[in-house]
Amino acid sequence: MTKLKQVIFWDFDGVLMNSNPVRDLGFQRVLQDFPEEQVALLMDFHQKNGGLSRYVKFRYFFETIRKESLSDEKLKHYTDRFSEIMLGLLLDQSLLIDETVNFVKNNANHLKMHIVSGSDGNELRTICKALQLTDFFISINGSPTPKKQLVHDILTQYKYDPKDCFLIGDSHNDYEAAEVNGIDFFGFGNSKIEALSTFKFAL
Structure with missing residues (x-):
């Protein structure tokens, strides 16, 4: 890998x-x-x-x-x-995507992971808590703050080097949030978005 x-x-x-x-x-x-x-x-x-x-x-x-x-x-x-x-x-375990969720669970001890979503932040935190995902992430972030700003704020708050970071997403807006913040992007679940990937990665 x-x-x-x-x-x-x-x-x-x-x-x-x-x-x-x-x-x-x-x-x-x-x-x-x-x-x-x-x-x-x-x-x-x-x-x-x-x-x-x-x-x-x-x-x-x-x-x-x-x-x-x-x-x-x-x-x-x-x-x-x-x-x-x-x-x-959405409080339904069967909707979780095994490929990515299993990666998160298996790597949470040695990787720093954050959720940055277009979904409402409070709603998202409720869903993650109900589905026992909260502890795998340093932070869970959503709207109304735009995704570009969420990424910027986390980079600033945690003093991350953009070269050490990348974003996994399935939309062009995800790609733009990575690009504007100077971090790599990995497209998931959509061939057109996967083609925008700037980083090779295997789940």
């Missing part, structure tokens, strides 16, 4: 958990009372931008697709409803 770097930033959805179909369902349920064609446009944006947070996606739906203002209070209403649905569906 290729010699490992010391620090791994993990995306969550589609990398540690097969949760993307559930996320799709969440948007469809929350927006079920809106016109189907508008929801279809949102789903297209959502699926093309897997690493972006629900906060960005709901704003896109209302401000760009529907061309109406969205107050912070109204945004919170939709994101809270989305989170309720997610917590009802």
Whole structure:
């Protein structure tokens, strides 16, 4: 196996958990009372931008697709409803991706690992605690802070050398978060994203 770097930033959805179909369902349920064609446009944006947070996606739906203002209070209403649905569906061990989760469990004692996700941070920490993943990670981080900023903040807080770090993700937004912070990227689970990898790595 290729010699490992010391620090791994993990995306969550589609990398540690097969949760993307559930996320799709969440948007469809929350927006079920809106016109189907508008929801279809949102789903297209959502699926093309897997690493972006629900906060960005709901704003896109209302401000760009529907061309109406969205107050912070109204945004919170939709994101809270989305989170309720997610917590009802994602506390499920069977959704974990064995290949990556087993790697995490087997290497947590000698590698420094963080989760950086577009999913809501509080929701993500609840899921990880329920599925007994929390102790394998130094930190578990999510939205509303953008992923690019999450990576930057961790690099700064823990004084990591970017040369010792890489990010594992399944979306172009993951690649961009790695690139802008000067760390390597390893694409997972998607041939187009795998082609963007700047680091050779074997799970």
